[in-house]
Structures are given as C-alpha cells and as structure tokens.
Amino acid sequence: MKSGRLFQRRDCARSVCLFLLVSASVPAQTDRFQCAPLVPSKARQPAYGAAPGQPRCEGFYEKNVSQPFLELVSLTRSAPGSLTVDAEGRLSLRGSLKLDTRLVIQPMRSNPLYRVDAGLSRGASVGWSSRTMLQATGLQLRDLGFLALVGAEPMVLAPVSTQVGDEGHTAYAVLRPSVAVSSLSWRAYRLGSPAVLPGDWQALANKPLFAWERIALAIPLPTDGLSLRIDVAGLDSQGQALPLLQFVVLGANDDNP
Secondary structure, three states: OOOOOOOOOOOOOOHHHHOOOOOOOOOOOOOOOOOOOOEEOOOOOOEOEEOOOOOEEEEEEEOOOOOOOEEEEEEEOOOOOOOOOOOOOEEEEEOOOOOOEEEEEEEOOOOOOEEEEEEEOOOOEEEEEOHHHHHHHOOOHHHEEEEEEEEEOOEEEEOEEOOOOOOOOEEEEEEEEOOOEEEEEEEEEOOOOOOOOOOOOEEEEOOOEOOOOOEEEEEEOOOOOOOEEEEEEEEEOOOOEOOOEEEEEOOOOOOOO
C-alpha cells in the first residue's frame, strides 16, 4: 500500500499539531504548569487557560484545519468505552512508571474543541474529575480520549492506565481521519536492538470511513516492556495518500524516550 510522505512537517493550524506542541521531554515538576499554545475560544466558556490554583489548563479553544491528516486522539490500556468513574465523577489516571508525561484529555469527536492539560509524574496517579468537562461540553465519558505525551518528533506516548487491572499486554489507540478515507493500514516495528519486528503492513479498515469517523487499533505490546514504533497510512476517497502518522508507544520498562 502506498504509505505517503513522512509526517515530518505539521502545520500547527491542524488539530493533530495541537496536542504535539510539547517539549522533547516533559520536566518533572515546574513552579507553574505551562498551557499548550492554543487560541482560547472567544465564544464559549470556559475558554482554554490555566485553572485557578491548579497545575492544569482547561477549556474551549479555536483552530483551523489546513490540509488532510490522520490523528491519534487516545492511547489507553483500557478498551474504548470501558471507563468508569467513582461516585464523585473522578478517574484515577497513570502514565509511565519511569518518565514524566503530559496528560491530554480531549473529545474523540471532532467537536466541541475542548481540552485538558495536566502534569502526570512518573509512577504516580492523578485523580481527575470529569464533571467540569462533561457539563461544559455535553459529552459522555465514552467520548473522551486520553494521551500521556513525552515527546513530539515523532509522538512518544505512554498508554494511559485509567482503572485497576490495566496491566495487560495491549494498548488501544483511537484514530480518526480529517477526510473520508478508502483504506487504512498499520505496522509495528522496532528500530535497532533488542529485536527487529517484521513490520508488515496490516489492513486496519476494510471499508471506507467518513471524515472524523473513529476507529480503534488494538496494539499488542512486547512482553519485555520496551517500546514499539507504529506507522498508520491511509488513502483518501480519491486514492491519494494521506501524510503518514507515526508514533512510539512506550513500554513499562522504558526510561528513555
């Protein structure tokens, strides 16, 4: 399958770039949590910005889409749609055991444009109340995506653990295209040691997808707890290749992005 050009240059007007704008590594803790460089909404409240008295940024924002793309909107240990909250509407979220990450919570739908950013320290869990976001957006818990970002070129992420029992050997990625696609395929491989995986392309979507339609990808994780690189390639409805989506899934034993 035609894989398209590498996803090396990203126009920051695209939503895919909005969650990639993190530093090459996430600092352990800073005096003030840095919000992502988004344009706060002028029409909806709360507008994206720092949460008063909290190491968190949250709210509605604005964006423009300049060209077609494939987007990763969630990477978790739990299958999509399986999340549960406690009586206070809270989730316990955990990222990497050995690296600090930047937690991003966003709708898996294309709208509304609402985002939460927070620090997620290595080996620690953070309690997050979903009520503010769900009440502001009218969404349900199953509509939310979770990312734990370490780096941006390519995306380096730890699968987010959202509940007890998320210690299996599968990560669940949720993908969506900004345009209708006729096919999608993916491959998993390693660069260098300790082992090179085959990296054969596998069909992901055996039927056309509409623009912004989501599709889940179950990624088997290596039992040695080390990282995998993932490529996702797609063709639009005219048979033209979309930019290649690339990301790295960190393993539990990875201590270097």
